Amino acid sequence: MFKTVLIPTDGSPLSTQALEQALDFAREIGAEATVLAVIEPLQVFTINPAGMEIAHAEYERRAHEEADAFLANAKEAAKQRQVACDTVKLVGLDPARCITETAEKRNCDVIAMASHGRSGFKAFMLGSVTMKVLAGSKVPVLIYR
Template identity: 70%
Template sequence: MFKHILIPTDGSPLSTQALEKALDFARESNAKVTVLAVIEPLQVFTVYPVGMDIAYAEYEQRSNEQADGILADAKAVAAQRDLECEAVKIQNVDPAGCIVKTAEKHGCDAIVMASHGRSGFKAFMLGSVTMKVLAGSKIPVLVYR
């Protein structure tokens, strides 16, 4: 079946459930696992940029700490299942594109991720990372809802 599964996660409850199900699936399939956390850089447009360097530094520190915690938790859950797990953290303005490129770069043959199910105006305006991954991926994408 699948030999290497990419599991993108943001640490949300649904994403954590998807991670656990994906790890169970990987164990049953005897597949390698790569867990990915994508950090979106802070993007602020202001007429008065005074002090923004402090805000950027604070955001970067906190988002990196949060991503490190998410990945450490994922590795611990994988270890409970006797799975080898590589953790990858990337900063990128395009999470969906980053997920697809990371899967290609690491030779993954499947992506398993959560769907956060935006609807209505938010889905129309912002789109969905999951939908963009589905549209851009050349490998199978399993979506946990």
């Protein structure tokens, strides 16, 4: 039924747990996996921009390093489960849109993701990425808690 599972992750503990469960699911049904990391650009509004170039460059470097690390871990977890796995890293202001567009572009049959990732004020201000994916996806969405 499902041939390709898209697994978005932000590296949070719940997201990593969902990744492992989604890889187990992919193995059970004989599907391939695509693991997606979306890096949100640094957005700072200030009337004193001195030094912001350095802060921005450092944020970008760290965000890419972290994404590369959890994508490498995902690739290894898939290998251990004998699941064919591809990884994708994108930069985008709207992670939910990146997820749904990637599912469409890569012909994924299902999106499997955590019920939530980030917590606190940032999650409150951004709204739930999971809820936005549920609302905007053209393919089924499997939510792990």
